[in-house]
Amino acid sequence: MAAAGVGSRRVSEDYIAAGRVSVNGEVVTEPGRRVDPSRDVVHVDGLRVQLDADHLTLVLNKPLGVLSAMSDDRGRPTLEPYVTPTGKRLYHVGRLDSDTDGLLLLTNDGELAHRLAHPSYEVSKVYVAEVRGDVARGVSRRLRDGVDLEDGPARADRFTVLQNRTDASVVQIQLHEGRNRIVRRMLEAVGHPVTRLTRTAMGPIRLGQLRPGQTRAVTGSDLGELMKVVGL
Missing domain, CATH: 3.10.290.10 (RNA-binding S4 domain)
Structure with a gap:
């Protein structure tokens, strides 16, 4: 211990x-x-x-333009430069699109990665989005009740308007689904296309003050809380 x-x-x-x-x-x-x-x-x-000293879990503030992959045949920026210094073979938990920045977990704990990514554990994710237009009061209820997308309905767990302006607004949305580009598609479905998207939390883990490209190890009670949400 x-x-x-x-x-x-x-x-x-x-x-x-x-x-x-x-x-x-x-x-x-x-x-x-x-x-x-x-x-x-x-x-x-x-x-x-976590008793196994070989296991490592990191939070990365993934910069814009970086693929959620370890290599790319077309030479685009990948996660490899952020993993190599650890000397370990880490894998990303889920994905962030290249045009989305923010919190991405990297780990070599296979069981933890599997459970965090599996939809049955319903791990929550929080995003802050800059969107076009003035967000009306009824948008929050529409998102929480669920909107119809081409691959089925999608529902937000929480939705908060952080800043509201005539031409652009800033919102925070929490959900536990992980379908491809789901936040962008949900917000576009209610008339507010996303112009900037950042993931700020996954389960109990917060991005905090990490700058783009920085990492920090998830240890101690933070790691324990992360394992707890997926039953480990």
Whole structure:
């Protein structure tokens, strides 16, 4: 636990003595319990502890123009320069179009990546969009009730107008679907084509103050919360 960043050895022992630690679903109260990082699952206060030191999960603020891919035959910018410095083979969780910037998760934890991308776990995603036109009050209800797209209805979980102007507005939309260009298509369907789109959150992970092209590791309670939303 100390090696996994939970706290010092003494702090970890205090957690165990207080009954805050479980191994494979069983509360452990005696220090010295040996675990196998490749098989055993440890939780502290209900949050998963990543024991495998080879696993790495990053948040990238993907810049505009970068493809959600590790290589491209046409020589377009890809994710490769942001992954190479880690020395690990990371994969992107889902995609962002080249003309959409913001939060993209990169990981070599296959089970975490699978669950985050699987629609059954309904992981929420938050976007901030600049759109054309003055957004009328009824647009929020239309999006939350659902709009018809060519591949079926789509519904926003939340919709907020952040700035409203006659010619252009800024909105925030939250949804848990991941269909291709779904935010752009939903907003166009209600008469407000997107001119700029940024993803600011995925599940409990926020973009925060990361500048375009910067990354940060998802560790500790942030990683535990991310695993919790997909049942790990």
